[in-house]
Amino acid sequence: NKWKRSARIVDMTRRLIQHPHRLIPLSTFAERYDTAKSSISEDLTIIHEVLSTTGQGGLETLAGAAGGVRYIPGMDMETAEEVMRSLCRELSNPDRILPGGFLYMSDLLGQPALLRDIGQIWASVFAKEQVNAVVTVETKGIPLALAAATHLGVPVAIVRQGNRVTEGSVVTVNTVSGSSRRIRTLSLSRRSLKEGSRVLIIDDFMKAGGTIRGMIDLLSEFQADVIGAGVLVESAAQERLVENVVSLAKIKSIDEKQRTVDVQLGNLFEKGWGIE
Numbered sequence: 001n002k003w004k005r006s007a008r009i010v011d012m013t014r015r016l017i018q019h020p021h022r023l024i025p026l027s028t029f030a031e032r033y034d035t036a037k038s039s040i041s042e043d044l045t046i047i048h049e050v051l052s053t054t055g056q057g058g059l060e061t062l063a064g065a066a067g068g069v070r071y072i073p074g075m076d077m078e079t080a081e082e083v084m085r086s087l088c089r090e091l092s093n094p095d096r097i098l099p100g101g102f103l104y105m106s107d108l109l110g111q112p113a114l115l116r117d118i119g120q121i122w123a124s125v126f127a128k129e130q131v132n133a134v135v136t137v138e139t140k141g142i143p144l145a146l147a148a149a150t151h152l153g154v155p156v157a158i159v160r161q162g163n164r165v166t167e168g169s170v171v172t173v174n175t176v177s178g179s180s181r182r183i184r185t186l187s188l189s190r191r192s193l194k195e196g197s198r199v200l201i202i203d204d205f206m207k208a209g210g211t212i213r214g215m216i217d218l219l220s221e222f223q224a225d226v227i228g229a230g231v232l233v234e235s236a237a238q239e240r241l242v243e244n245v246v247s248l249a250k251i252k253s254i255d256e257k258q259r260t261v262d263v264q265l266g267n268l269f270e271k272g273w274g275i276e
């Protein structure tokens, strides 16, 4: 039975948004709806128009035999700022202060809707970097890495602290997590990442940057190309073991004795937004 344009557009939009960055041949749609490719192209133009003019990313069409159309997630600057301003307000709650200048965030890292928005922000910033994999370190980085990877349409590789028999043969490096001056061994299973992958590092929190530094050193053993690193929150300014980490929020000031903490927008909002 023939699909009406309005029904085709609803069905196509869902399929495209459900598989970010995945190329879908126009013939797939032409066959599914028993419609000419020229009509499908017109449908896609309408979908692209609505998404791109409402700050929700857009469609990218590649011509040729291996061509097709794919959804590129994106969030516009003001929406991203709205999301992060409300998160900063939530994080500026003295009850969240933990010893060592950390903030309690595990409740937030368990909220799917918030994680979806944060993942979309990362996917907007790194949309054009041809990321092949997102890498994080257990444990609190995992939900954030998964959210970013979902919107980038790529897998996640999880770095383990210490050795686990379930990881098979691993590459291991030692690192000093500056926050607590403790030596940590970071290991990654050899099977979890193809050599030469373009990798985005994501973690929940950065203090001295020792953990991210350790992941960069570990990834060089895989000949990986670390195209960027992002953290949800970076601690108050201090000596760092790593440069150019993009933060969504930043602890401006924190005083454990006075029980005060002030969390502001991170350096992503100071620099130029990653997408035009």
Ligand SMILES: O=P(O)(O)OC[C@H]1C[C@H](OP(=O)(O)OP(=O)(O)O)[C@H](O)[C@@H]1O
Residues within 6 Å of the ligand: 137, 138, 139, 140, 141, 176, 177, 178, 179, 180, 203, 204, 205, 206, 207, 208, 209, 210, 211, 212
């Ligand atoms: O910048 P650094 O000084 O290296 O500190 C940031 C580390 C420390 C903390 O991890 P932990 O709380 O130690 O581990 P987990 O994520 O498992 O809670 C955080 O999640 C980052 O990974």
